[in-house]
Amino acid sequence: MSAESFEARVxxxxxxxxxxxxxxxxxxxxxxxxxxxxxxHLLLLNExxxxxxxxxxxxxxxxxxxIVSLGHAAFLGMGAYAAGIFAKYVTGDPLAGLFVGxxxxxxxxxxxxxxxxxxxxxxxLMVTLGVALILYELANSFGSLTGGxxxxxxxxxxxxxxxxxxxxxxxxxxxxxxxVLFLLFLIARRVVHSPFGLSLRAVRDNPLRASASGVPNxxxxxxxxxLAAAYAGAAGALLAQxxxxxSLDVLDxxxxxxxxxxxxxxxxxxxxxxxxxAIAFKLLQxxxxxxxxxxxxxxxxxxxxxxxxxxxxxxHGAVKTVAGRFARFGxxxxx
Amino acid sequence: xxxxxxxxxxxKNFGGITATDHVDFSLAKGxxxxxxxxxxxxxxxxxxxxxxxxxxxxGRIALMGEDITRLSREARVKRGLARTFQINQxxxxxxxxxxxxxxxxxxxxxxxxxxxxxxxxxELVGQTAEILTRFRLDDMMDRTIATLPYGKQRxxxxxxxxxxxxxxxxxxxPAAGVPEAERRELMQTVAELPDDVSVLLIEHDMDLVFRFAxxxxxxxxxxxxxxxxxxxxxxxxAVRAAYLGESAHV
Numbered sequence: 001m002s003a004e005s006f007e008a009r010v011x012x013x014x015x016x017x018x019x020x021x022x023x024x025x026x027x028x029x030x031x032x033x034x035x036x037x038x039x040x041h042l043l044l045l046n047e048x049x050x051x052x053x054x055x056x057x058x059x060x061x062x063x064x065x066x067i068v069s070l071g072h073a074a075f076l077g078m079g080a081y082a083a084g085i086f087a088k089y090v091t092g093d094p095l096a097g098l099f100v101g102x103x104x105x106x107x108x109x110x111x112x113x114x115x116x117x118x119x120x121x122x123x124x125l126m127v128t129l130g131v132a133l134i135l136y137e138l139a140n141s142f143g144s145l146t147g148g149x150x151x152x153x154x155x156x157x158x159x160x161x162x163x164x165x166x167x168x169x170x171x172x173x174x175x176x177x178x179x180v181l182f183l184l185f186l187i188a189r190r191v192v193h194s195p196f197g198l199s200l201r202a203v204r205d206n207p208l209r210a211s212a213s214g215v216p217n218x219x220x221x222x223x224x225x226x227l228a229a230a231y232a233g234a235a236g237a238l239l240a241q242x243x244x245x246x247s248l249d250v251l252d253x254x255x256x257x258x259x260x261x262x263x264x265x266x267x268x269x270x271x272x273x274x275x276x277x278a279i280a281f282k283l284l285q286x287x288x289x290x291x292x293x294x295x296x297x298x299x300x301x302x303x304x305x306x307x308x309x310x311x312x313x314x315x316h317g318a319v320k321t322v323a324g325r326f327a328r329f330g331x332x333x334x335x
Numbered sequence: 336x337x338x339x340x341x342x343x344x345x346x347k348n349f350g351g352i353t354a355t356d357h358v359d360f361s362l363a364k365g366x367x368x369x370x371x372x373x374x375x376x377x378x379x380x381x382x383x384x385x386x387x388x389x390x391x392x393x394g395r396i397a398l399m400g401e402d403i404t405r406l407s408r409e410a411r412v413k414r415g416l417a418r419t420f421q422i423n424q425x426x427x428x429x430x431x432x433x434x435x436x437x438x439x440x441x442x443x444x445x446x447x448x449x450x451x452x453x454x455x456x457x458e459l460v461g462q463t464a465e466i467l468t469r470f471r472l473d474d475m476m477d478r479t480i481a482t483l484p485y486g487k488q489r490x491x492x493x494x495x496x497x498x499x500x501x502x503x504x505x506x507x508x509p510a511a512g513v514p515e516a517e518r519r520e521l522m523q524t525v526a527e528l529p530d531d532v533s534v535l536l537i538e539h540d541m542d543l544v545f546r547f548a549x550x551x552x553x554x555x556x557x558x559x560x561x562x563x564x565x566x567x568x569x570x571x572x573a574v575r576a577a578y579l580g581e582s583a584h585v
Contacts, residue, residue, distance in 0.1 A: 003465075003468070006473060007464040010432065011454045013430075014436065014453045014454035017433075017453075190452075191449045194453070195437075195441075195445040195446050195447075195448055195456075196446060198433060198436065198437050198453065201426065201428065201433075202426050202434075206427070208388070208424050209425060210426075211409050212420075212496075213409075214412040214438070214441035216407070
C-alpha cells in the first residue's frame with residue numbers, strides 16, 4: 001500500500017468522527033418541525049429546550065473532560081440573574097442579554113476553575129456543590145438587586161432581533177430557544193471534534209499519559225469548564241428571558257441533581273445524551289405530574305432506581321443496536 | 336561525544352528511605368543505553384524524576400544543556416523528552432489513530448485550537464499516518480485501544496512516545512508482561528528506532544539489554560554501582576554479585 005493511499009485512509013477515518021449522521025439531521029428537522037406539530041405545547045417544548053442546553057453544558061465537562069459536578073446550577077443561576085438584571089436595568093434586547101448571561105457565567109466558571117481542577121472526583125463534587133450553595137445565599141441576601149426570595153420582577157423583553165415579540169403561547173420563546181440551542185450545539189460539535197476536544201478526552205482517559213504527551217492538563221480543563229459555564233449561562237439567560245422572571249429556584253440544588261439524572265438517562269459523551277435525556281425527563285415529569293401532581297417525585301425516583309439498576313443497559317443497548325444498523329447503512333458515523 | 340541528558344547529584348527521599356542517592360548520570364547523544372538493577376533499585380523513581388512525575392529532593396537535571404529540573408511534564412515533552420510507562424498508560428477509549436493524532440497535534444501546537452477539523456490538517460494527517468505505518472499499527476488503527484492484545488498496546492506505548500519526536504526517549508520496561516509470541520515484534524520495534532534519538536532502556540530482561548545496549552548503568556539501592564560496556568558489566572565482579580547473581584547467563 002502506498003503512503004499516499006494510507007494517508008487518504010487516515011484522513012477518511014478522522015473525518016468519520018465528525019461526519020453528520022442521517023439520524024442527527026432527522027433529529028434537528030424534527031425539533032424545528034415540533035413548532036408546527038405541537039402548537040399547544042410550545043411552553044413545554046421551550047422548557048425542554050432550555051433543559052437540553054443546560055444538560056449539553058454538563059455533558060461538555062462530564063462526558064468529554066471527565067469533571068463531575070453537583071453544582072452546575074451555579075452557572076444557570078448566574079446566567080439567569082445576569083440576563084434578568086441586565087434586561088431590567090439596561091436593555092431588554094434578548095441577544096444582548098444572552099451575551100451578558102453567557103459572559104457572566106463564563107467568568108464565574110473561569111474564576112472557580114482552579115478550585116474544581118484540583119483533587120479527586122469526590123472533592124470536585126463537594127467544591128461544585130459548595131460554590132452553588134454560596135451563590136444561592138448571595139442571591140438571597142442581595143435582595144435589592146435580585147429580588148431575594150420574591151424573585152426578580154419587572155423583566156421586560158424587547159422583540160428578538162427587533163422583529164419577534166414574545167407571546168403567551170411560547171411561539172417566539174420556543175423558536176428563539178431552539179435556535180440558540182442549535183447554534184451552540186453546532187459550536188460544541190465542532191469543538192469536541194477538534195484537536196482541543198481530542199485533548200480533553202485524553203485528559204479524561206488518562207491524565208498521566210496526557211501530560212506525558214505534551215497536554216497542559218490544567219489549562220485545557222479550565223478552558224472546558226469556562227466554556228461549559230458559559231453554555232449553562234446561556235440556558236439561564238433563555239430561562240430568564242422567556243419566562244420574564246428569575247427566582248432563587250434557578251440556583252437550587254435540585255436543578256443540579258435533576259441535571260445529573262438527565263445525563264444519566266440520556267448518556268454522556270456523545271452530545272445528544274443531554275438532549276435526549278431532557279426530552280425523556282420533562283415528558284416523564286409532565287406525564288406523571290398530570291395524574292398525580294403531588295407524588296410525581298415518587299414515580300421519578302422509582303423510575304430512576306429501576307433505570308440505573310438495569311433498564312439503562314437495556315435501553316442504551318437497544319439504541320446502540322438501532323444506531324449500529326443505521327451506521328452500517330450509511331457507512332461509518334456513530335462509534 | 337556530547338551529552339543529551341544529564342543528572343547532577345540527583346537525590347530523592349521518601350521519608351527515611353533514599354530511593355535515589357546522589358546519582359550522576361549522563362546519556363550521550365544517539366546512545367543505546369540501558370539502566371539495570373534489581374527490583375527496588377530505584378529505576379522507575381529515577382525515570383519519574385527525569386520526566387517530572389516526581390520532584391527530586393535535591394540535585395539537577397539537564398536536557399541538551401538546559402536545566403529542566405523545575406519544568407512541568409508537558410514542558411519537558413515539548414523540549415524533546417518522551418517516555419513509555421512500565422504499566423500501560425493509554426487512552427483506553429480512543430483508537431490508535433486518535434491517540435497518535437493527539438500526540439502529533441500537541442507537538443504541532445494544535446491542541447489549543449477548538450475549531451479546527453483534524454482531517455483537514457494535512458501536516459497532522461501525514462505525520463500521524465507515518466507513525467502508524469512505522470509501528471505497524473495501520474491495520475488496527477480503527478479499533479478501540481482497550482480491546483487490542485497486550486503486545487499491541489505495548490507497541491502503542493512506544494509509538495505514542497515516539498510521535499512526540501523526542502531527542503531523548505526513555506523506555507521503561509517495554510517488554511514487561513509481553514507474551515513470547517508478541518515479544519519479537521516489540522524488540523524489533525525498539526531496534527528500529529532511528530539513530531538520532533538517544534534511548535535509555537530500563538529493563539529486567541537481560542536478553543533484550545545485551546542485544547540492544549552499547550552501554551549499561553547498574554543501579555543498586557538508588558546508587559550507581561557501575562557503568563560501562565555490556566562486556567565490562569558482564570565481567571565486573573561487583574555487578575555479578577549484586578545483580579546478575581548465580582543465574583547470570585551471558
